Amino acid sequence: MSDLVHPLPYASWETRGWWEGCGRGELVLQRCTTCRRIQHKPRALCAKCLTDTVEHFVASGRGTIHTFTVTHQNFMAPFNEHLPYVLAYVELAEGPRVLTNVVGIDPADVRIGQQVVADYASSPRDDGEVFAVPRFRPA
Ligand SMILES: [Zn+2]
Numbered sequence: 001m002s003d004l005v006h007p008l009p010y011a012s013w014e015t016r017g018w019w020e021g022c023g024r025g026e027l028v029l030q031r032c033t034t035c036r037r038i039q040h041k042p043r044a045l046c047a048k049c050l051t052d053t054v055e056h057f058v059a060s061g062r063g064t065i066h067t068f069t070v071t072h073q074n075f076m077a078p079f080n081e082h083l084p085y086v087l088a089y090v091e092l093a094e095g096p097r098v099l100t101n102v103v104g105i106d107p108a109d110v111r112i113g114q115q116v117v118a119d120y121a122s123s124p125r126d127d128g129e130v131f132a133v134p135r136f137r138p139a
Pocket of ligand 1: 032033034035036037046047048049050051
């Protein structure tokens with residue numbers, strides 16, 4: 001079992017809060033101040049009421065594995081160096097689901113409903129920004 005480290009993301013103006021938060025070791029979600037919906041992925045508008053009254057907040061970083069698959073075959077680097085790995089939808093304690101990896105556990109031991117906590121894979125960048133990719137470990 002090895003730790004899968006992703007290529008670093010590109011941050012658009014809509015997703016910058018998410019990626020910067022991950023760089024600080026925080027999951028930053030959006031909440032609509034009009035209808036109170038919590039959403040992910042980051043957007044300029046609330047996906048429910050379509051207002052632009054969204055604010056960012058730091059989520060708990062806790063979640064539950066909603067579903068997952070174990071990938072045994074992938075020819076693309078760097079993923080081919082970390083087989084098998086777990087790709088999962090984690091339902092955050094705040095409600096939204098994120099597509100992510102589960103690390104720090106033998107893939108054969110991963111279970112739906114398992115409690116997990118966010119962890120962050122980061123690599124140095126040459127532009128001075130700090131981004132990271134969130135993944136989850138058993139709680
Ligand atoms: Zn709304």
